[in-house]
Structure formats: structure tokens, C-alpha cells
Amino acid sequence: MTGPFQGSLLDCWDETGPRELGSSVRRTRLAHGAWIDVRPSWIAGADALFERLAETVPWRAERRHMYDRVVDVPRLLAFYDEDDPLPDPVLDEAKAALNTHYQAELGEPFRTAGLCLYRDGRDSVAWHGDTIGRGRTEDTMVAIISVGDPRALLLRPRGGGPTIKHDLGHGDLIVMGGSCQRTWEHAVPKSTRALGPRISIQFRPRNVR
Numbered sequence: 229m230t231g232p233f234q235g236s237l238l239d240c241w242d243e244t245g246p247r248e249l250g251s252s253v254r255r256t257r258l259a260h261g262a263w264i265d266v267r268p269s270w271i272a273g274a275d276a277l278f279e280r281l282a283e284t285v286p287w288r289a290e291r292r293h294m295y296d297r298v299v300d301v302p303r304l305l306a307f308y309d310e311d312d313p314l315p316d317p318v319l320d321e322a323k324a325a326l327n328t329h330y331q332a333e334l335g336e337p338f339r340t341a342g343l344c345l346y347r348d349g350r351d352s353v354a355w356h357g358d359t360i361g362r363g364r365t366e367d368t369m370v371a372i373i374s375v376g377d378p379r380a381l382l383l384r385p386r387g388g389g390p391t392i393k394h395d396l397g398h399g400d401l402i403v404m405g406g407s408c409q410r411t412w413e414h415a416v417p418k419s420t421r422a423l424g425p426r427i428s429i430q431f432r433p434r435n436v437r
């Protein structure tokens with residue numbers, strides 16, 4: 229289904245799971261009340277997490293209407309609603325750690341988990357904001373863990389302005405917050421480089437998609 233992912237030789241920690249957040253999280257304020265928080269190498273044992281998710285998650289190919297055609301969504305998907313058991317205990321630990329770190333600021337917990345598998349550089353997500361539900365009108369947060377081959381996450385203000393490129397590495401955390409979903413858009417562009425697979429795990433509050 230996917231090409232091989234070359235795990236990192238350095239990733240041979242005994243412990244697996246999220247490392248500390250705290251002061252290791254770097255916030256960058258963007259225009260219009262948006263921000264991103266970045267915590268590189270947040271997940272210890274990211275190689276093993278990638279392998280387990282690639283094998284055990286019931287990945288679905290989807291098709292969507294685009295104008296007058298039906299096209300393949302260029303990535304595989306899985307969605308875990310708030311009462312669904314997550315596919316790996318490391319994701320439960322990560323969600324709990326995010327809730328501890330962000331609950332005061334967010335005012336509610338992260339509840340759902342969306343997973344995407346980008347099989348190679350041809351898989352992508354087009355420019356969008358997560359505006360199904362409350363992200364359209366309210367400040368919120370979307371927390372994303374990346375495992376697998378690095379990919380670029382692009383961000384651009386909806387009103388026009390320069391695009392920001394953020395490289396999402398193996399085990400990294402990025403959190404889009406404030407008005408980011410409604411005043412900015414994000415995308416993971418296709419790449420012509422020979423890339424291996426990447427899995428993205430997105431935690432969102434209730435009624436944010």
C-alpha cells in the first residue's frame with residue numbers, strides 16, 4: 229500500500245510516548261489573531277508509532293465531488309469520534325498531555341482524532357481551514373502530530389499575504405490556534421521528491437472539523 233518509511237537510527241529510546249511540553253513549546257504569533265505552537269520531536273518512539281498506525285488503522289480511501297466530477301481524495305483517512313477508542317495508547321497519552329497543557333487556554337478538551345496517511349509525495353491536502361463547525365466563527369485549536377517522512381505545512385492569510393512554510397518532521401507537534409482556522413488557510417502540497425509515507429494525527433475539540 230505504501231513505500232517503506234526509513235526510520236531514524238537515533239530513535240531507539242526505551243520509552244515511547246509524548247515527551248514534556250511546558251517550556252519546550254515555541255509560539256509564533258501570526259497576523260489577524262492567529263498563532264502556531266511548535267514542539268519538535270515531541271513523540272519518543274515515533275518509528276514504532278508510525279509502524280503500528282500504518283498497520284492497524286482501518287485506512288479508508290474516499291472520493292469527493294469536485295464541481296461536476298467525483299475525484300479520489302489524495303490521502304487515506306480514519307476518524308475517531310470522541311467516544312471511539314483510539315488506535316494506539318500513545319495517542320491517548322498525547323491527547324491527555326495536550327489537554328493538561330492547553331485546557332486553561334482552550335477552555336475545553338481536545339476530543340476527536342482525525343488521521344491522514346500520505347502514501348508518498350503525490351498525496352496532499354489542498355488549501356483550506358478547518359471550518360466545518362465552530363472553527364468558522366470562533367477561535368479554537370487544532371493540534372497535529374506528524375510521524376513518518378517530513379512534509380511541508382503551508383499557511384497563508386485568507387485576505388492575501390505571504391505564505392509561511394513549516395516543515396513537519398518525524399514526531400513533531402504543531403498546534404494551530406486563535407483565529408487560525410478562519411483567518412488563515414493551510415495546505416500540505418504535493419512534492420515531486422521521492423518521499424516515503426507520512427501519518428498526520430489531528431486532535432480537535434468537539435464540533436470542530
Ligand SMILES: O=C(O)CCC(=O)C(=O)O
Nearest residue numbers: 344353358372416428430
Ligand atoms: O496533514 C496534516 O497535518 C494536515 C491535515 C489537515 O489539514 C486536515 O486534515 O484538516
Ligand SMILES: [Fe+2]
Nearest residue numbers: 356357358414
Ligand atoms: Fe486542516
